[in-house]
Structures are given as structure tokens and as C-alpha cells.
Amino acid sequence: MSKPTALIRNNLVALHETEGIGWLTIQRIFNAAAMEDAQARREADWRDLGLTPKQIAALMKNLQPDVADSRMTRYERSGIKVLTILDRKYPRRLRQIARAPWVIYYVGRLELAARPSVGIVGTRLATSYGRRVAEDLSAACSAQGLTIVSGLARGIDTAAHVGALNKAGGTVAVLATPVNICYPAENKHLYREIGEKGLLISETPPGTSLHPGLFPLRNRIIAGLSLGVVVVEAAEGSGALITAEDATKANRDIFVVPGPITSPRSRGGMLLLRQGAKPVLDEEDILEEYRKHLTKSNDIQFDPKNILHAGDPLLHLTPDETSIYNILLDQPRSIEELAAESGMTFGLLHSVLLSLLIKRRIHQQPGSVYNVL
Structure with missing residues (x-):
């Protein structure tokens, strides 16, 4: 560097x-x-x-x-390592989301954050059915090489981590607490095992006190690291549905394990199914979407110098970044004009514009108008 x-x-x-x-x-x-x-x-x-x-x-x-x-x-x-959005090893999928974390802290195997991953989330007040399904799905997907991402909460999250921990894909625990703090305390043993065999990751700086606002921030990271998110038992208004909403904004897939329509714990997931989420009857419903990702390299090379020094203006830009850059070559555009011309969702467009700003390819004028440098 x-x-x-x-x-x-x-x-x-x-x-x-x-x-x-x-x-x-x-x-x-x-x-x-x-x-x-x-x-x-x-x-x-x-x-x-x-x-x-x-x-x-x-x-x-x-x-x-x-x-x-x-x-x-x-x-x-x-034993805490620090990674910024400027670093080559910063997870590529996480970089793509709106408001990607500027800094993340981690313990364990960072390479897991670059692997094909699915998030498995759900209620803390899980039934025995929900815990078993989450653990079995997690184990089966991880055995085929998919990394399982979850939030270390009690209930569905815990079952998902347990199922994946000793399988080929491994598991990533995204924490709301600082990475050196286990919450809930009852998961201390699991937390230590993930630190040794998997990956613990957090946006929260060490020394920060836990407060409720940190959990939604954690949820967007779970969604950002994942190709898709599987919801197992989630009531209306639950944190798992926030994760699913974040996943939708980031153009990730949404899967739902169906449950009894009479159960409040199934209500949130059933509403997602009504909105077009894919039902999961077994691991094949997930694996069939991602087998292509398991057969190609995920080691994306990223040169931090390219963030700070432009050189060839199109060098090291993604296809989406190149598309926006070429639109702006003609004349400055507002974010509404860019959305209309590019066809991108606002979530993706915000992410692309942020990346171009960091790479010093474009400049933001007052009124959210952008021009090339």
C-alpha cells in the first residue's frame, strides 16, 4: 500500500x-x-x-x-483486524450495497466473506421445527460449498451457524456488538468456535456500547455479504424481515421456509411469499440458484491505488460504473436523470455513484448533480 x-x-x-x-x-x-x-x-x-x-x-x-x-x-x-472500503480485500459484494460500511473489523478467515454465501435468518423465539430446518438447510448448503451468513442471535441464527460451522462452506457471524464482544452471552462457546474456524465481522468500533440501533446496521451487512437470504420463522416486524428488505434493495434473492399459517412466527415469511419470494422445501431450492457460483473463482483482485489515482478513466471500473461514467461524459446529470437513463434501481445507483466518487472519477455538485472529473 x-x-x-x-x-x-x-x-x-x-x-x-x-x-x-x-x-x-x-x-x-x-x-x-x-x-x-x-x-x-x-x-x-x-x-x-x-x-x-x-x-x-x-x-x-x-x-x-x-x-x-x-x-x-x-x-x-x-487479534482484531481492520479493513476499510479502500482495501483490496474488502468484500466485493458488500462494496456494492448502498451505504456500504466504511470500516469493518474482523476475527478469523476473511476469505469466507468473498465466497458464494447465503444468509439464513429468523426469529430468536424459534420453534424446534424452525431450529431443525435452519440447521439442516445450513449444513446441507455448506456441505456443497456455500458459506452461511447469519447474526449470532439466539434461535434461528444460532442453528444456522451450528449447521455450517464444520462443513466445507463454513460460516460468517455478523455482529451488532464490537467484534471482540459476544452477544448473547449464552453463545460464547459458539462465538469462540466461529472465531477459530469461521469469520466474525462487525462494523461497530471496539469500545462501543451495544444499543438497539446497531442491529439494523448489522442486518444490511448480512444481506450485503449474501447472494440471497433465507428467512426461517419470522413474525411481522421482526429483524429478519429488515434483513430481507435490505436484501431486496441490494437486488439479492429472497427465500422463505413455509410454516403454518396459524403461527405468528410464520406470518412475516408468508407475507414475503405473497410478494414473490421463493419457497424452500429443501436445500436444492437454494443450491440450484447458486451452483454456477461454486464452480468459478471468487478471488476478485482489487488495487487500492485505483481509488485514488484515475489514470485511464475506464480502467478498473465495473460494467455498471462504466455505464454511469459514459452517461456523464455527455453532460452533468441529476440522480433522477441517471436513474432514468441507466435503468438502475436507486439502491444500485447510489452504490455505483459512491464508488465512482471514491475512485475520483466523478464529482458531486450541489443538488445531487454529478459530472466527470
């Missing part, structure tokens, strides 16, 4: 870990090309970017080199 890239990476981690600074603020700083020289910026510069005095004070402290060095030393001693 070149020095400018390393500097921007470290500054990105500092921003992500600064209390009160969220995803949109970081995007605004990126758009203003303020990441590389962040340490040299003064209070007035940050005020001009819309930061409050409290945010500025916390950020300037976090950007200090000794604070950054101490942070990384602490993580290394704890």
Missing part, C-alpha cells in the same frame, strides 16, 4: 471511530477531497464541512498519530 493510501486509510478509520460522525458526514468529507490532508486541517476547515464544535474536537484528537498508533496496537494485541 502506498503512503498516501495508508494515510487516507488511517484517517478513514479515525473518522469512523469518532463519536457523532456518521456515514453521511464521512461521505461529505470524501466528496470534498478532505481525507488525505485531514490531519493538517484546522477547525475552520471542518466547520466549513458542516461539523459541530463537539465533532471537531473529537475528530482532531482521533486524528493524532499517537492515538492512531495506540488504536492499532490495541487491536493487534486483541
